[in-house]
Amino acid sequence: MQLYNTLERATVPFVPGNPDRVTIYLCGPTVQAEPHLGHGRSAVAFDVLRRYLEWVGHEVEFVRNVTDIDDKIIARASELRMTTEEVANEAAAAFTDAYDRLGNLRPTIEPKATEHVDEMVAAIETLIDLGHAYESQGDVYFSVRSFPDYGKLSRHNIADLRAGERAEHDDRKRDVLDFALWKSAKPGEPSWPSPWGEGRPGWHIECSVMARMYLGDGFDIHGGGTDLIFPHHENEIAQSEAATGKPFARFWMHNGMLNLSGEKMAKSTGHVVTLLGALDQWDAVAVRLFYLRTHYRKPLDYSRAALEDAEASLERLRSFRRRVPGSVEVSPRADVIERFKAAMDDDLDGAAALAVLFETVREGNSALDTGSDVSSLVAAFDEMMGVLGLTAPATLEADDGAVAALAATYGIVEGDVDDLLELRDRARQSKEWETADAIRDALIELHITIEDTADGARWHRH
RNA sequence: GGCGACGUGGCCGAGUGGCUAGGCAAGGGUCUGCAAAACCCUGAACCCGGGUUCGAUUCCCGGCGUCGCCUCCA
Known part of the structure; x- marks a missing residue:
């Protein structure tokens, strides 16, 4: 190293x-x-x-x-x-x-x-x-x-x-x-x-x-x-x-x-974005990913766009892992681990290590599409995510109050996201697409993304 | 003024003397309820001027520009 x-x-x-x-x-x-x-x-x-x-x-x-x-x-x-x-x-x-x-x-x-x-x-x-x-x-x-x-x-x-x-x-x-x-x-x-x-x-x-x-x-x-x-x-x-x-x-x-705007963030000048404030606004893992995308020795510019970019990238990682629920027991694919180590051994090149991670995701997705075994790739993915500290689940909570208010407009008392999904599911079954889509779009506004799968609808905070 | 870092495609950002970074966005496709989400595919770059070299984004010199430290600071 x-x-x-x-x-x-x-x-x-x-x-x-x-x-x-x-x-x-x-x-x-x-x-x-x-x-x-x-x-x-x-x-x-x-x-x-x-x-x-x-x-x-x-x-x-x-x-x-x-x-x-x-x-x-x-x-x-x-x-x-x-x-x-x-x-x-x-x-x-x-x-x-x-x-x-x-x-x-x-x-x-x-x-x-x-x-x-x-x-x-x-x-x-x-x-x-x-x-x-x-x-x-x-x-x-x-x-x-x-x-x-x-x-x-x-x-x-x-x-x-x-x-x-x-x-x-x-x-x-x-x-x-x-x-x-x-x-x-x-x-x-x-x-x-x-x-x-x-x-x-x-x-x-x-x-x-x-x-x-x-x-x-x-x-x-x-x-x-x-x-x-x-x-x-x-x-x-x-x-x-x-x-x-x-x-x-x-x-x-x-x-x-x-x-921040090209100048060093410093307490003494008040030129700051507070960390806790950022963590209330963005998923903590996205903030972490935002840091890791740039080599640790280089200056890093904060911007709203950069955090949104990191958030979208993180979603790609998480959605891959959602396709393969549960833990895997096989050993990680050796060639992937080798490339990851090569990147990290080179003065902790986090950006290069992330590239290996994303390449693993692409290969894994392709394998899943063709029904191939992906367990060793997933194992490698999990190893890398762990070393980078990116494994935490979504940290932002759904806004229960706003969700309940939305549910109330559909006549559900003290409803949660699952109640709304159930309602939407019924609407879909009776081909009431407008209602189904309205619920989905309203939830997106509340940072809740719905995924329709063969096993029914799932949701996650984004 | 002294010391140091950096300038890569629309944006962010690795790396290399000749051979695909990666992400986001964009375009095309798959799936689907015409969707959404997801997935696959695609293109495009190396601040300017010299030099070294068969060949430089990559090395050397100069210029321009940005930033950090020289005071408390992660």
Whole structure:
């Protein structure tokens, strides 16, 4: 298997340090507000990585942190007159809900920053002892020039960074590029005790500490969005490797941004489509398919049309599977699985993997039309759908109220879709096509599609 | 200004130095109640200008354009 390693700027063979336990750390969200579609993309990209690794036989330790203390959470809490804990818990619950609905497996460990402050303080002390950090007016900063490799991930060099520095000069820092490991607390802010007074950890040290604590030094894969390469991941490397002298993570994987009207979706600008909102509007599996259609490293543009396209594609997959009800017990067709693996082994080429899936559907449909055995194709289909996390049934519920209202117009009290289908069936039998078609068309308006088959009418939410 | 990514048919989107991506939409057909849904089939592309090559959408150089990072951010 080959993966693109940002550290090398190349796609290179991926061999786990320990094949029995592949270790992945993914930068999770800062829980200040509810998730948007971009967060979902990152979560899905790495969920597919994890599922694929497990499918090919690895055990995977998958850590995704929750940053539940930072300046923005504090600002939001004071704005809403809530505690930072309340803000964080509420947002974290929204993330969990949205990620579950997307069909992501839960991380094996989901550490919270606030539960690891002691370890962070210890790590900062180590950095001070080693001369890589210094205290200044209750803050502690990492000294960038003390780490010669600084810039190796983002391919920046210190001189260029200084030249392009836009941040205002802060006289507590010895160098504009130095970044905070510890921030002193202002009155009323949540804080933890430390040798430098009451305060809170800086964002970057949180990830360094939690990653090393759960996965050890030199773990396999560190992931996140491309927007985190600099400074966040660069700083994580600096802190960790300065402290230990050992490599921090072996592979760095970064997912591309989700764009809205050609521009990056970002909380800070309010330029967002919320994830939960999208999941109320579209089938969760369609949203997932929308992500997977584009290679994970490329930018992906959100649009209504793109989601509708994904929805239609998903329907093709589902209707194929509906033709062969139940589970299949035979082994999957080997050539299909081989092609699927080839696509996934090539830096998780989801789009190419989907092509294999759709080709399988076409071949399967043709075989069904001629009455050939399709069980090994269906088995392969199920395997691939499982690895991609697309097997969930339709997630959007029929609107019971609207259906009942429709039924009422035909004199049915508290009717459901099945009642309407029964009515339509009777109309069809007596060749009252207008009535039958009116019911069908009205149901389509309610996102319910009817399929007339030899065994009678079936319906599904679309 | 520095670093980086990308520009493929109507739309989305893989990939390759010469040989079919795939999806959506469109057109044709099968089935059917003339339908709907479903299924099958079909076509069309590689930003511009040079260069390397027997041959480039694919490699190299230049241009134009879009986007990301350089500040919090998945």
